[in-house]
Amino acid sequence: MIVGDLKPIEExxxxxxxCPRVLVLGCRGCVTVCNTGGEKEVSVLxxxxxxxxxxRREQREVREETIExxxxxxYIEALLPQISDVDAVVSLACGAGVQHVAEVAAGLQRPIxxxxxxxxxxxxxxxxxxxxxxxxxGCGNCVLEITGGICPIARCSKSLLNxxxxxxxxxxxxxxxxxxxxWQLIYDRxxxxxxxxxxxxxxxTRDWSTSRDxxxxxxVIEELRK
Amino acid sequence: xxxxxxxxxLLEAGEFVVTGECGPPKGANVEKLEKKAQxxxxxxxxxxxxxNQTAIVRMSSIGAAALLVRMGLEPVMQMVCRDRNRIAxxxxxxxxxxxxxxxxxxxxxxxxxxxxxAAAKNVYDVxxxxxxxxxxxxxxxxxxxCGDEIDGxxxxxxxxxxxxxxxxxxxxxxxxxxxINAGVxxxxxxxxxNMDKFKAWMRQVVDRGLDQKVHILAGVTPLKSLGxxxxxxxxxxxxxxxxALIKRMKxxxxxxxxxxxxxxxxxxxxxxRSIPGVHGIHxxxxxxxxxxxxIIKDAGLYPRPA
Ligand code: SF4
Ligand code: SF4
Numbered sequence: 001m002i003v004g005d006l007k008p009i010e011e012x013x014x015x016x017x018x019c020p021r022v023l024v025l026g027c028r029g030c031v032t033v034c035n036t037g038g039e040k041e042v043s044v045l046x047x048x049x050x051x052x053x054x055x056r057r058e059q060r061e062v063r064e065e066t067i068e069x070x071x072x073x074x075y076i077e078a079l080l081p082q083i084s085d086v087d088a089v090v091s092l093a094c095g096a097g098v099q100h101v102a103e104v105a106a107g108l109q110r111p112i113x114x115x116x117x118x119x120x121x122x123x124x125x126x127x128x129x130x131x132x133x134x135x136x137x138g139c140g141n142c143v144l145e146i147t148g149g150i151c152p153i154a155r156c157s158k159s160l161l162n163x164x165x166x167x168x169x170x171x172x173x174x175x176x177x178x179x180x181x182x183w184q185l186i187y188d189r190x191x192x193x194x195x196x197x198x199x200x201x202x203x204x205t206r207d208w209s210t211s212r213d214x215x216x217x218x219x220v221i222e223e224l225r226k
Numbered sequence: 227x228x229x230x231x232x233x234x235x236l237l238e239a240g241e242f243v244v245t246g247e248c249g250p251p252k253g254a255n256v257e258k259l260e261k262k263a264q265x266x267x268x269x270x271x272x273x274x275x276x277x278n279q280t281a282i283v284r285m286s287s288i289g290a291a292a293l294l295v296r297m298g299l300e301p302v303m304q305m306v307c308r309d310r311n312r313i314a315x316x317x318x319x320x321x322x323x324x325x326x327x328x329x330x331x332x333x334x335x336x337x338x339x340x341x342x343x344a345a346a347k348n349v350y351d352v353x354x355x356x357x358x359x360x361x362x363x364x365x366x367x368x369x370x371x372c373g374d375e376i377d378g379x380x381x382x383x384x385x386x387x388x389x390x391x392x393x394x395x396x397x398x399x400x401x402x403x404x405x406i407n408a409g410v411x412x413x414x415x416x417x418x419x420n421m422d423k424f425k426a427w428m429r430q431v432v433d434r435g436l437d438q439k440v441h442i443l444a445g446v447t448p449l450k451s452l453g454x455x456x457x458x459x460x461x462x463x464x465x466x467x468x469x470a471l472i473k474r475m476k477x478x479x480x481x482x483x484x485x486x487x488x489x490x491x492x493x494x495x496x497x498x499r500s501i502p503g504v505h506g507i508h509x510x511x512x513x514x515x516x517x518x519x520x521i522i523k524d525a526g527l528y529p530r531p532a
Contacts, residue, residue, distance in 0.1 A: 157337050157339075158307070158308070158334055158335075158337065158348065158350045158353070159350045160334065160350065160353040161353055161356065162353050162354075162355040162356065162401075162404060163353070164392065164393070164394070164397070164401075165334040165354075165392075166334070166387060166388075166389030166392045166416060166464045167336070167337070167392065167463050167464055168392050168393050168394070168464075169392060169393055169463045169464060170393055171393065174336070174337060174463045174464070175337045175339045175340075176339075181393070184393060184394055187394050187397055188394075196400075199397070199400070200400050200403065200404065201404075201407075202355055202356075202359065202404050202407055202408050203356075204356065204359070205312065205351075205352050205356045205359075205360070205371060208351065
């Protein structure tokens with residue numbers, strides 16, 4: 001899933017300073033699962049914004065909505081009446097959701113600010129209750145079959161293809177004693193799988209053009225296009 | 227294909243070589259660089275020039291190495307994968323070669339988190355092993371990474387680092403094997419304080435015949451003080467400093483601890499010389515370049531061969 005952190009309230013406040021009518025918009029996708037931008041978080045943020053404006057004796061109306069997915073025009077458009085009626089939308093979706101809502105809002109008669117309430121951080125997985133870890137960087141050319149199911153691009157601090165570097169110590173990465181060394185994990189996994197030869201051959205330079213380095217990526221399935 | 231490297235020539239002649247190290251200044255202070263380098267003339271066969279080590283911005287390794295060439299020293303230009311993509315790397319290798327630099331060391335590089343620009347973006351387009359492979363193909367096949375022909379082939383003698391003390395220990399020799407397969411000519415190790423562990427590593431190296439395929443230079447760093455010994459033991463990942471050495475520094479009278487550090491270093495050099503497969507030492511006297519002559523003389527490694 002896509003994981004994110006809620007922005008500090010002061011930052012959100014600053015981005016909607018002169019907006020008397022605000023919609024806090026949640027998403028039932030990834031951000032609900034990682035407890036960042038679902039219905040519950042929408043309600044908490046909306047109350048905080050109300051309290052903050054009361055404390056400043058400002059008139060402000062803060063509405064709350066949560067839709068199925070902000071990364072689909074269909075669901076956003078169903079909410080058009082509520083969006084067209086406010087001065088600002090604080091989106092608690094990932095960066096993709098915020099941009100989609102902003103695009104819809106840009107087509108409306110009045111200028112409506114769409115601002116992010118979340119710092120989108122990574123593609124990850126739940127490690128335990130309340131803990132998520134980065135697992136993938138969407139490089140567009142997956143090597144997990146070689147590395148025993150552990151991603152060197154996302155999980156090695158230097159994205160090394162031929163690790164571990166000289167900083168690997170007691171299973172931890174040189175950057176932080178709390179961070180696992182991905183290449184120690186890969187070594188241990190490949191040992192268990194009897195596939196250590198995957199680590200002894202030199203993996204050649206990569207073609208990063210499948211990644212963000214090749215420019216923004218688009219996926220098209222012709223049969224599905226109307 | 228041959229290079230004009232003296233380091234290569236001496237290693238191939240079976241000499242026990244000495245390489246030193248010179249960290250460029252945090253600015254364009256040429257005088258400071260030359261002063262440091264001056265201490266090394268005649269006492270080392272080649273000098274590593276670090277590439278923004280610990281991710282602190284300094285004069286470029288290529289610029290500083292070119293200045294050393296001007297002084298008559300033979301540099302080993304270090305190049306890390308942190309700051310350049312394959313385009314910049316290959317371009318700098320052409321430039322370095324044009325400036326008379328004929329040895330280089332391919333490194334991953336310390337993460338920028340340790341330096342003075344922790345907010346920087348890192349590159350890691352290629353890793354150190356892939357960089358070795360790129361430089362070898364440039365030299366031996368006359369081609370850049372994409373396969374295009376080179377106009378004026380850079381004749382680099384290719385080095386890499388090896389850290390026998392990093393984990394997983396069991397994989398460390400295999401990793402050296404990968405560097406050899408990629409085309410490395412010589413390796414310099416992390417500084418060695420745990421002699422037993424280094425010997426164990428070297429035994430594996432020799433058992434696999436890897437010492438026949440690559441020149442191994444054992445890294446040594448003299449301890450300047452008890453504080454430095456304690457700091458290295460605790461804070462530098464990838465360095466193992468046995469308690470016995472710390473005790474030895476502690477037991478020495480305060481005013482003679484610096485000499486004790488040098489004495490330890492000399493003894494280490496003597497031990498390293500007797501280990502099969504070790505073809506030289508890499509002396510990293512960090513901010514202590516003026517002590518290099520003393521160490522090299524007392525270790526019986528002076529004068530250096532021509
Ligand atoms: S190799 Fe690429 S696609 Fe596969 S998990 Fe890693 S970043 Fe994601
Ligand atoms: S210590 Fe491990 S995870 Fe960290 S940069 Fe080195 S190889 Fe990658």
